[in-house]
Amino acid sequence: MSKFKKKSDGGTPAISTASLPDIVFMLLFFFMVATVMRENSLKIQNALPVANQVEKLDKKNPVSYIYMGKPSAGYEKFGTESRIQLNDQFAELSEVGAFIGAERAALREELIPFLTVALKVDKDANMGIVGDVKYELRKVNALKINYTTGVGDALNNIK
Amino acid sequence: MAKRSAPEVNAGSMADIAFLLLIFFLVTTTIEKDSGLNRKLPPIEEDVEPPIIKQRNIFTVLLNGKDQLLVEEELMEIKDLRAAAIEFLDNNGDGTCTYCKGAKNTSSSDNPYKAIISLKNDRETTYATYISVQNELVAAYNVLRNRRALELGPSQGFTDMNFVEMQKNYKDARFIGNKIKLKEVINQIKLEFPQKLSEVQ
Numbered sequence: 473m474s475k476f477k478k479k480s481d482g483g484t485p486a487i488s489t490a491s492l493p494d495i496v497f498m499l500l501f502f503f504m505v506a507t508v509m510r511e512n513s514l515k516i517q518n519a520l521p522v523a524n525q526v527e528k529l530d531k532k533n534p535v536s537y538i539y540m541g542k543p544s545a546g547y548e549k550f551g552t553e554s555r556i557q558l559n560d561q562f563a564e565l566s567e568v569g570a571f572i573g574a575e576r577a578a579l580r581e582e583l584i585p586f587l588t589v590a591l592k593v594d595k596d597a598n599m600g601i602v603g604d605v606k607y608e609l610r611k612v613n614a615l616k617i618n619y620t621t622g623v624g625d626a627l628n629n630i631k
Numbered sequence: 632m633a634k635r636s637a638p639e640v641n642a643g644s645m646a647d648i649a650f651l652l653l654i655f656f657l658v659t660t661t662i663e664k665d666s667g668l669n670r671k672l673p674p675i676e677e678d679v680e681p682p683i684i685k686q687r688n689i690f691t692v693l694l695n696g697k698d699q700l701l702v703e704e705e706l707m708e709i710k711d712l713r714a715a716a717i718e719f720l721d722n723n724g725d726g727t728c729t730y731c732k733g734a735k736n737t738s739s740s741d742n743p744y745k746a747i748i749s750l751k752n753d754r755e756t757t758y759a760t761y762i763s764v765q766n767e768l769v770a771a772y773n774v775l776r777n778r779r780a781l782e783l784g785p786s787q788g789f790t791d792m793n794f795v796e797m798q799k800n801y802k803d804a805r806f807i808g809n810k811i812k813l814k815e816v817i818n819q820i821k822l823e824f825p826q827k828l829s830e831v832q
Contacts, residue, residue, distance in 0.1 A: 489646070496649040503656035521759040523766040525773055526666040527798075590667065593758045599694075600754030602761070610675050619762060620667040626766035627710055629759035 515550075516541035516557050521595040522624030529618055533586040536575040538568065540601055541594030554597040556605065565601075568608040588616045595629060668765055673829075688740050690719045690748045694764060696755030709763050716771035720746050720824070730779060730823060743775070743824050751831040768828060775824045780816070787816050794820055 518541050529535060539557040543550040547562075556563045558571045576584050589609055593602055609617065692712070693701040700707050702715055722739040723731035731743065740746035748768055752761055777793035784792050788809065792800065794817070800806040801813050 493642070493646040493649055496646055496653055500649055500653040500656065503653065503660055507656055507660045521762040523668055523762055525668065525766050525769040527669050529665040529667060529669075530802075531665065588669075595757065595759035595762070597758045598754060599752045599756040599758060599761050602758060603752070603754065606672060610672050613674065615672040615674060616669075617672060618667045618669050619765070620665070621762060621766075623666060626763040629763045 512537065512539070512557070512560050514539060514557065515544060515547050515560075515562060516555060517544045517594050517596070518592055519595055520592060520620060520622050521626075521629045522622040523619075523626045524623065525626075526621060526623055529588065529590060529620070533588055534575075534579050534583050535588050535590050535618075536572065537590050537592055538571075538605060539592045540597050540605070542596065554594065554601050556601065565604050565608060568605055569612045572609065572612045572614045586616070587614060588618055589614050590618045590620045592620045668762070668769060670765075684747060685741070685745075687724070687738055688745045688747060690716065690740070690746065692748065692750045692764065692768070694750075694752040694756045694760060696753040698757055698760040700764065709760070709767060712764065712767040713771050713774070716748065716768055717774055719748075720771060720775060722746070730782065747827045747829055749829050749831060769826075772824060772826050776820050779820050779823060783816060783820065787812055789813065789816060 516539055518539055540554055541557075542552060542554055543562075550562055556565065556568065558567060563571065572587075572589070576587060579587065591602065591605070606617070609615070691701075691703055695701065700709055700712065702712060707715065718733065719740055720743050721731050721733035723733045723735055723742055724737050724739055725741040726735060728742040728744075733739075750764065750768070773795060777795060780789075780792065780794040780797055784790055784797075789797065789812075797813060797817050797820075800808070801810060801817060806813075
């Protein structure tokens with residue numbers, strides 16, 4: 473009897489999962505390296521427009537971020553008009569100058585002239601608020617700005 | 632008691648731990664966007680007499696609150712803006728620009744050095760449209776500068792390298808070549824096609 477049973481369980485052998493951890497670790501390391509922890513948690517909608525003549529923002533020089541957009545879900549009490557966000561909170565236009573002052577105070581003196589202000593503006597925001605912020609920046613002599621955009625065909629911005 | 636060999640640690644759950652970490656990083660990852668259009672704002676100057684500029688040297692671009700584009704008093708689609716700006720900058724009305732290939736139209740700009748693009752937008756203009764227009768205007772300058780770089784490059788030892796690539800290579804630490812010379816070429820092209828983009832308040 474046993475003579476015939478011998479090879480009966482010779483179907484497909486079990487696939488070895490011993491290399492599974494290796495694969496997972498590989499992915500893990502990729503994401504660990506690629507991750508940039510968010511600098512600020514956003515309280516506004518911030519879908520950036522796209523452009524194709526972009527330059528890379530030089531991270532060697534100090535960068536300050538100013539966010540603009542409509543308050544996102546959960547913050548409707550701040551209205552439906554576009555607002556400015558500095559650091560982690562909504563800000564008024566008059567606070568922009570003080571914010572740049574604070575950013576400069578945190579820098580080494582020789583780096584101050586190289587401070588770039590990156591404007592991360594929602595694509596549905598209107599230019600009124602952006603123009604106002606630009607004027608505030610001119611007042612405090614922060615003249616290097618960068619309109620942060622995604623990469624893509626700029627003609628797709630308009631639908 | 633006889634010496635016991637250390638029991639083998641079960642590594643079967645390692646994959647689970649790794650998965651847990653992986654999922655955490657997957658969820659928290661936001662690939663940060665760090666590219667954009669670099670601009671320089673003009674400093675605030677008080678009581679400065681505006682320079683007298685001939686009307687033909689100014690290329691007016693108006694964006695109204697309904698995102699319509701008015702270029703030199705004519706309605707225009709954004710996709711046509713780039714070509715129109717190139718035509719204006721490259722016009723060479725007074726014939727002093729030896730590297731221009733424009734139409735030498737006397738009713739358009741004198742030379743690239745005098746040509747100024749003036750951009751005015753409304754408060755209600757959407758940001759996306761504004762960025763598209765900015766992008767097209769920067770593109771117009773880049774097209775001309777690239778063309779010039781391809782002409783100028785070979786005599787300086789930088790063949791098949793357009794202006795954008797030159798700038799990229801200049802910033803690249805791994806670039807093999809004469810960086811001082813490259814900087815000279817870049818500066819020369821920048822002088823030949825200066826980016827004169829003025830924004831009206």
